[in-house]
Amino acid sequence: MKYKNLIKSNLKFIIAMTVVIALGAVGITFAINIDTFNPIGINIGTATLGANITYLNGSSATITSTGKLLPINDDKTEITPDSTNESILKIDFKLSGTSTNPNNTIMDISLNNISMDCELKSEYFKWKLYKEEALLSSGSFSPKFDSMKNNRLVLTNTQERLTTNEDKYTLLIYLAESCTGDLSTCNANSGSYNQETLLNKSFSATMKVELSTGNKKTNTRSTTSTSACSYTSVSVPTCNTLTYNGSSRTLITTNAKYTLTNNTGTNAGNYVVIAELKSDYKWPDGTKVAKSITCNIAKKDVTITPIAQTIAHGGNVVSDISKVTASGLVSGHSISHVHLSTRNYNVGTGTINASAARIKDSSSNDVTDNYNIIYATGTVTIQ
Numbered sequence: 001m002k003y004k005n006l007i008k009s010n011l012k013f014i015i016a017m018t019v020v021i022a023l024g025a026v027g028i029t030f031a032i033n034i035d036t037f038n039p040i041g042i043n044i045g046t047a048t049l050g051a052n053i054t055y056l057n058g059s060s061a062t063i064t065s066t067g068k069l070l071p072i073n074d075d076k077t078e079i080t081p082d083s084t085n086e087s088i089l090k091i092d093f094k095l096s097g098t099s100t101n102p103n104n105t106i107m108d109i110s111l112n113n114i115s116m117d118c119e120l121k122s123e124y125f126k127w128k129l130y131k132e133e134a135l136l137s138s139g140s141f142s143p144k145f146d147s148m149k150n151n152r153l154v155l156t157n158t159q160e161r162l163t164t165n166e167d168k169y170t171l172l173i174y175l176a177e178s179c180t181g182d183l184s185t186c187n188a189n190s191g192s193y194n195q196e197t198l199l200n201k202s203f204s205a206t207m208k209v210e211l212s213t214g215n216k217k218t219n220t221r222s223t224t225s226t227s228a229c230s231y232t233s234v235s236v237p238t239c240n241t242l243t244y245n246g247s248s249r250t251l252i253t254t255n256a257k258y259t260l261t262n263n264t265g266t267n268a269g270n271y272v273v274i275a276e277l278k279s280d281y282k283w284p285d286g287t288k289v290a291k292s293i294t295c296n297i298a299k300k301d302v303t304i305t306p307i308a309q310t311i312a313h314g315g316n317v318v319s320d321i322s323k324v325t326a327s328g329l330v331s332g333h334s335i336s337h338v339h340l341s342t343r344n345y346n347v348g349t350g351t352i353n354a355s356a357a358r359i360k361d362s363s364s365n366d367v368t369d370n371y372n373i374i375y376a377t378g379t380v381t382i383q
Contacts, residue, residue, distance in 0.1 A: 049101050049102075049213070050097065050098030050100065051098065052096045052097075053095055055092075056093055056168070071175045072174055072176065073177055088172050090171075092168065095162070095166070095167055096164055097162040097163055098164070101164075102213050104214060105212075106162060106212055107156075107211050108155075108209075108210040109154075109207070109209055110155055110210055111152070111155065112207075113151055113152075113206045114152065115205070115279075116203040121142055122141065124175060124177075125140060126138070126139070126140045126173070127139060129169065131167055131168070131169055136157070136169075137155055139153075147222045154219050157219055158216055158219065230280070233281075233283070233284050234284075235284060237255065237275050239251055239295035242265075242297045244267065244268040244299055245300065246332070246367070248266050249264065249265055249297060250264060252295060258277045259275070259276050261276070267367075268298060268370040269297060272293070274291070274293075275291045275293055276290040300372065302327065302328035302372070303328055303374045304324050304325070306354050306378025307323050308380070309352060310380075313383060315382075316342075317352050319340040320340075321334075321338050324340070324357075333359055333361050333362070335359060336359060336366070338354055339357075340353070340354055341355070344382060345382070348381075348382060350382065351380065353375070
């Protein structure tokens, strides 16, 4: 993700901070997958300001947590800056202002460019921001907490004074249990939140430090009620009717409403294409779970016909590829082997039968399995 016109030449940025979260099933419960972080962005006001940021999660500036962020009990003793629980996404960084900043430099820490499926706008999808291991602010991604205007969520409740002193900040993101006890029966409990609705959803955002000058202000959050998620029904995609032609084929026509994986094939046979819906769409059965669709590239018909031969009584027909014709071959393909025979031995006319044909491409690769071979008969004259 690029931060156009956000980075000034006098600013340092050495941490990576784009959160990409995809929820999916792991075993019998749910999990959040965290992808690689990208550089943090810095927004500034009209003054010439600077910030020094040190990323603490590793020298590679990368956080990966695949299938580990499971629903966790929302307990202060468990969700803390020193937590090692893999069910919590933990982002540590140190922040200080440059020595040339005015004394009244202030800053906010925010998530920008937020993109998330409707179901994730839930009171159970939470975050906590700590400063020097003391809770600074906390909230959820529900519009009941903040309507996130312009896809932006300010994490600091009150603007922080930015000085040359280095302070450590920790952001925790996690999925809180909607009820206590066995999650497999959670949805059956009266009034509990159906966490199954979080399956196959996605969340992404860019963390930014926003610098300005002036007096510290308290953030006034704009809230709205949670509304029902509205989706457009999309038909499950169908396979294109394809026959082998030696080239790579598109198995299902692409559509802006879903993404397709493993959607090309060359050889005849079956292929499993995965169709995953984008935001705001559902399948006709009301689900958003990815569909596995089996597509097929049919074998190409080729007809092999023996060329007429004249032989002496008691002789045999010539069994050679030069003694047949083939119709229906892909351009550049040819017969590499064929067996010809006859069961007629008396003077007169009879039939020539072809069998055991092999076909090669222009690089001499055997491509016989991509063809449905039809054998015609030829004529033999016995003198």
